[in-house]
Amino acid sequence: xxxxxxxxxxxxxxxxxxxxxxxxxxxxxxxxxxxxxxxxxxxxxxxxxxxxxxxxxxxxxxxxxxxxxxxxxxxxxxxxxxxxxxxxxxxxxxxxxxxxxxxxxxxxxxxxxxxxxxxxxxxxxxxxxxxxxxxxxxxxxxxxxxxxxxxxxxxxxxxxxxxxxxxxxxxxxxxxxxxxxxxxxxxxxxxxxxxxxxxxxxxxxxxxxxxxxxxxxxxxxxxxxxxxxxxxxxxxxxxxxxxxxxxxxxxxxxxxxxxxxxxx
Amino acid sequence: xxxxxxxxxxxxxxxxxxxxxxxxxxxxxxxxxxxxxxxxxxxxxxxxxxxxxxxxxxxxxxxxxxxxxxxxxxxxxxxxxxxxxxxxxxxxxxxxxxxxxxxxxxxxxxxxxxxxxxxxxxxxxxxxxxxxxxxxxxxxxxx
Ligand SMILES: Nc1ncnc2c1ncn2[C@@H]1O[C@H](COP(=O)(O)OP(=O)(O)OP(=O)(O)O)[C@@H](O)[C@H]1O
Ligand SMILES: [Mg+2]
Numbered sequence: 001x002x003x004x005x006x007x008x009x010x011x012x013x014x015x016x017x018x019x020x021x022x023x024x025x026x027x028x029x030x031x032x033x034x035x036x037x038x039x040x041x042x043x044x045x046x047x048x049x050x051x052x053x054x055x056x057x058x059x060x061x062x063x064x065x066x067x068x069x070x071x072x073x074x075x076x077x078x079x080x081x082x083x084x085x086x087x088x089x090x091x092x093x094x095x096x097x098x099x100x101x102x103x104x105x106x107x108x109x110x111x112x113x114x115x116x117x118x119x120x121x122x123x124x125x126x127x128x129x130x131x132x133x134x135x136x137x138x139x140x141x142x143x144x145x146x147x148x149x150x151x152x153x154x155x156x157x158x159x160x161x162x163x164x165x166x167x168x169x170x171x172x173x174x175x176x177x178x179x180x181x182x183x184x185x186x187x188x189x190x191x192x193x194x195x196x197x198x199x200x201x202x203x204x205x206x207x208x209x210x211x212x213x214x215x216x217x218x219x220x221x222x223x224x225x226x227x228x229x230x231x232x233x234x235x236x237x238x239x240x241x242x243x244x245x246x247x248x249x250x251x252x253x254x255x256x257x258x259x260x261x262x263x264x
Numbered sequence: 265x266x267x268x269x270x271x272x273x274x275x276x277x278x279x280x281x282x283x284x285x286x287x288x289x290x291x292x293x294x295x296x297x298x299x300x301x302x303x304x305x306x307x308x309x310x311x312x313x314x315x316x317x318x319x320x321x322x323x324x325x326x327x328x329x330x331x332x333x334x335x336x337x338x339x340x341x342x343x344x345x346x347x348x349x350x351x352x353x354x355x356x357x358x359x360x361x362x363x364x365x366x367x368x369x370x371x372x373x374x375x376x377x378x379x380x381x382x383x384x385x386x387x388x389x390x391x392x393x394x395x396x397x398x399x400x401x402x403x404x405x406x407x
Binding site for chain 2: 147148151152155156159180183184185186187190194
């Protein structure tokens with residue numbers, strides 16, 4: 001039985017694809033699934049660093065594609081997760097066109113044979129790197145922040161991914177509930193409505209993310225971290241559980257009252 | 265009264281502006297990403313007009329323009345002849361000075377004219393018009 005192949009993409013850079021891939025992958029591994037994370041950002045390798053595995057890299061995805069090593073040899077197993085989590089690093093010194101869509105899709109397929117979840121950390125943009133990253137996927141998670149440019153780019157990416165006819169779900173990252181309450185930030189509801197996309201998670205903007213990234217320690221390992229439950233909820237939704245969304249972002253009662261008044 | 269409440273509880277509301285702007289820019293994006301559909305729509309549109317008056321097909325101009333709060337389709341259609349009996353299509357042979365029909369259809373709540381079929385390259389749960397907030401809106405999702 002083959003595992004799920006999920007690409008994490010966004011269009012715009014820096015909205016949190018790598019952070020999401022790392023922490024969601026780690027959370028699923030913590031929950032007992034076999035998880036492989038593939039860094040598709042060739043030339044701008046980062047996933048290894050975010051997870052604190054950068055010192056253990058031997059081979060990379062391009063070398064696997066070129067047949068210079070086996071996939072198993074290139075996978076870095078994360079001992080903190082009892083080897084349930086492993087990553088396939090991107091090549092740091094190659095170009096995006098060092099690998100073809102077919103080669104990439106083939107690697108993803110191979111990975112899915114030995115994992116329950118394969119996540120592909122997509123590079124920003126909609127060029128070759130993006131096409132590679134979505135080539136082997138059968139599901140997509142689009143990450144966006146509640147900002148106009150990120151949302152516009154997410155819309156573009158959703159259009160591109162939709163051509164592949166695979167399910168697309170949305171993560172709204174870096175939400176600041178207090179700004180939403182004062183009407184200074186688009187609400188999760190607004191973002192979903194604008195993008196007509198199904199929501200799978202909301203991650204608040206939080207310094208803890210930067211802190212854990214600095215240390216290379218996934219949030220899933222930090223029992224005390226308040227964001228742990230956030231990624232857990234997303235993981236459970238991915239597993240198919242119906243987890244209710246906490247209403248921590250809306251304009252609250254008056255916001256809704258206003259909505260009603262405006263509607264007349 | 266409503267204004268009073270709105271000002272009281274939502275003093276800046278740049279998110280509302282963001283939403284409006286995004287709605288428009290995404291429509292424009294979708295239009296520019298569907299050139300074939302636009303061409304087909306133009307042809308269909310002209311065919312409809314030509315059923316009633318004789319038009320100068322070569323001089324027709326149809327453009328999309330972002331107006332204040334709506335995306336508008338602006339059509340400039342030079343008319344060569346009007347069939348005296350009405351209807352009858354391009355057949356009206358009585359030549360007159362070309363008159364011009366200006367058709368404008370705008371999206372959004374402002375226009376009373378017909379809303380043009382905008383390209384939807386994928387399923388939409390709700391249609392675009394903004395000001396009409398669904399009164400039975402489901403509670404905001406978040407998690
Ligand atoms: N929820 C969050 N709260 C606070 N900071 C965050 C959050 N998510 C991401 N960040 C920070 O934003 C920055 C960019 O995140 P990340 O590298 O995951 O984005 P990306 O989409 O992978 O970027 P790129 O397009 O360059 O690959 C990082 O410094 C990260 O720590
Ligand atoms: Mg990244």
